[in-house]
Amino acid sequence: MPAREPADHDPLDAILRPPLDETPEEKACRMAQEEEARRVSMAIDESIRQERIARKKMRVVRLLLLGQSESGKSTTLRQFQRLYTPSAFREGRIHWHSIIQLNLIRSVHTILDTLDDVRPHELPSAPPSPSSSPPLGPRRLAPSLYSARHTFYGDSASDTDSTETPPGPVLPAQLAELRARLAPLRHVEALLLSRLVPPSEDAPFLPERPRADTGEVFVRPGSWKRGWRFGPFGGGGHGPVGEEERELAEEVQNVLWRCSSDLMTLWYDMTVRAILKKRKIRLEESPGFFLNDIPRITSPNYQPSDDDVLKARLKTVGVSEYRFEMEAGSESGTQWRIIDVGGSRSQRQTWVPFFDDVDAIIFLAPISGFDQTLAEDRSVNRLEDSVLLWKSICGNKLLARVDLVLFLNKCDILATKLSSGVRLAKYVKSFGERPNDAETAEKYFKSKFNAIHREYSPLTRKFYGFCTSVTDTNTTGGIIASVRDMVVREHLRRSKLL
Numbered sequence: 174m175p176a177r178e179p180a181d182h183d184p185l186d187a188i189l190r191p192p193l194d195e196t197p198e199e200k201a202c203r204m205a206q207e208e209e210a211r212r213v214s215m216a217i218d219e220s221i222r223q224e225r226i227a228r229k230k231m232r233v234v235r236l237l238l239l240g241q242s243e244s245g246k247s248t249t250l251r252q253f254q255r256l257y258t259p260s261a262f263r264e265g266r267i268h269w270h271s272i273i274q275l276n277l278i279r280s281v282h283t284i285l286d287t288l289d290d291v292r293p294h295e296l297p298s299a300p301p302s303p304s305s306s307p308p309l310g311p312r313r314l315a316p317s318l319y320s321a322r323h324t325f326y327g328d329s330a331s332d333t334d335s336t337e338t339p340p341g342p343v344l345p346a347q348l349a350e351l352r353a354r355l356a357p358l359r360h361v362e363a364l365l366l367s368r369l370v371p372p373s374e375d376a377p378f379l380p381e382r383p384r385a386d387t388g389e390v391f392v393r394p395g396s397w398k399r400g401w402r403f404g405p406f407g408g409g410g411h412g413p414v415g416e417e418e419r420e421l422a423e424e425v426q427n428v429l430w431r432c433s434s435d436l437m438t439l440w441y442d443m444t445v446r447a448i449l450k451k452r453k454i455r456l457e458e459s460p461g462f463f464l465n466d467i468p469r470i471t472s473p474n475y476q477p478s479d480d481d482v483l484k485a486r487l488k489t490v491g492v493s494e495y496r497f498e499m500e501a502g503s504e505s506g507t508q509w510r511i512i513d514v515g516g517s518r519s520q521r522q523t524w525v526p527f528f529d530d531v532d533a534i535i536f537l538a539p540i541s542g543f544d545q546t547l548a549e550d551r552s553v554n555r556l557e558d559s560v561l562l563w564k565s566i567c568g569n570k571l572l573a574r575v576d577l578v579l580f581l582n583k584c585d586i587l588a589t590k591l592s593s594g595v596r597l598a599k600y601v602k603s604f605g606e607r608p609n610d611a612e613t614a615e616k617y618f619k620s621k622f623n624a625i626h627r628e629y630s631p632l633t634r635k636f637y638g639f640c641t642s643v644t645d646t647n648t649t650g651g652i653i654a655s656v657r658d659m660v661v662r663e664h665l666r667r668s669k670l671l
């Protein structure tokens with residue numbers, strides 16, 4: 174029987190052990206080979222390590238945009254697109270052509286609807302300026318034109334409820350004629366809507382009457398661009414330009430062009446301005462305001478600019494996701510997914526499924542809305558709704574470890590409002606005797622929202638608050654870059670790469 178091997182015998186060791194009779198040359202050669210093998214092995218280990226780091230770097234960053242309707246979520250998303258995929262953003266501007274036309278027409282109809290319903294005491298007693306309608310004497314409208322329509326932007330209580338019983342709607346003749354000449358715009362609006370949302374596909378997503386309730390046009394993300402891909406004279410879309418589509422676009426543009434000078438007369442009419450002021454309808458502060466750009470937008474050669482796309486209003490229904498990859502800098506290779514949701518009350522149940530898998534949230538609170546109510550519920554103040562939403566997002570346990578970034582948005586509108594004499598303390602009692610200027614108001618809101626964040630967050634986390642006007646390309650670029658750096662830094666920290 175052969176002798177048993179000792180228990181710690183290593184057969185590999187026996188094989189690798191240098192022979193007992195190894196010459197000095199053989200030893201040097203063996204050691205050189207071993208050194209080379211060690212070097213190769215270390216190089217392989219290093220490349221595996223680098224691959225792992227690269228894979229971790231490729232991790233997807235998920236950013237969720239939250240806030241009430243009209244808070245500026247989709248506009249913020251468009252800013253990301255403009256900054257990080259500029260060529261795709263530029264190519265996509267043509268899709269906004271018809272939305273911007275619709276936005277313009279909607280503002281015009283807000284004015285015309287108001288004129289339909291005008292009362293004698295709302296008319297200026299004397300012609301306010303030579304450019305206003307000549308005093309041809311108020312003319313009673315035909316009964317068929319009487320309307321109980323509501324305005325869509327005037328959120329504040331109207332001061333038209335006079336105690337005296339007004340005799341009925343009246344309108345200076347020149348305005349009545351203007352209104353009649355602008356009647357084709359109703360048809361144009363219907364045409365645009367029918368093109369934007371093919372009835373077969375998206376009928377459920379269009380309101381029965383597009384201007385009912387909130388008066389908002391809304392379509393499902395992604396689908397509307399298929400419905401209307403071309404500007405009036407082609408270009409910008411994919412695939413062949415349909416003859417029917419082109420004709421329709423031309424018809425819309427022609428009607429707008431023919432109405433252009435009447436539109437200007439209407440918008441710059443001093444009587445109209447006086448009536449709007451009395452009704453507290455501030456069209457300049459409304460979403461999708463393009464009345465100051467009538468000649469440009471009604472021109473046959475009109476092409477939407479970057480600013481137009483950022484100012485355009487298209488309500489989000491459902492969820493849209495925008496993906497892009499950082500191409501340069503230290504975050505090169507990081508894939509971003511930005512999720513934009515609808516903010517109106519009926520849409521908020523779509524938010525929760527995204528809470529599970531999100532790295533950061535940008536919450537938009539439009540602080541200019543302190544004197545406005547929600548479009549979908551006139552009994553709820555916009556600022557109060559934002560505060561309640563912020564509390565519920567801060568206190569949500571699913572989001573306890575998620576970074577929260579707050580955009581106190583629409584600061585440009587806030588500044589205009591306060592400087593026009595609207596007193597914040599009248600609506601927000603706790604603002605007290607502070608100076609009624611934008612800087613003080615922003616500081617005040619920032620500290621209030623920060624305090625809520627501290628009180629309601631289940632775990633300690635940092636507060637990143639910015640005062641923004643996300644339609645402004647100059648200021649928003651820098652803010653978005655800071656948010657990006659902050660989100661990526663946190664991302665790397667969590668991946669233990671810092």
Ligand SMILES: Nc1nc2c(ncn2[C@@H]2O[C@H](COP(=O)(O)OP(=O)(O)OP(=O)(O)O)[C@@H](O)[C@H]2O)c(=O)[nH]1
Pocket residue numbers: 240241242243244245246247248249459460461462483484485486487488489490514515516517582583584585586641642643644645
């Ligand atoms: N003046 C001004 N307008 C803004 C600002 N932010 C957004 N807007 C405008 O407000 C309107 C509404 O903005 P959106 O981005 O569509 O709002 P949203 O939060 O996506 O609204 P929903 O889709 O209904 O949830 C658009 O016409 C924007 O151009 C801002 O800071 N200043």
Ligand SMILES: [Mg+2]
Pocket residue numbers: 246247248487488489513514515516
């Ligand atoms: Mg939106």
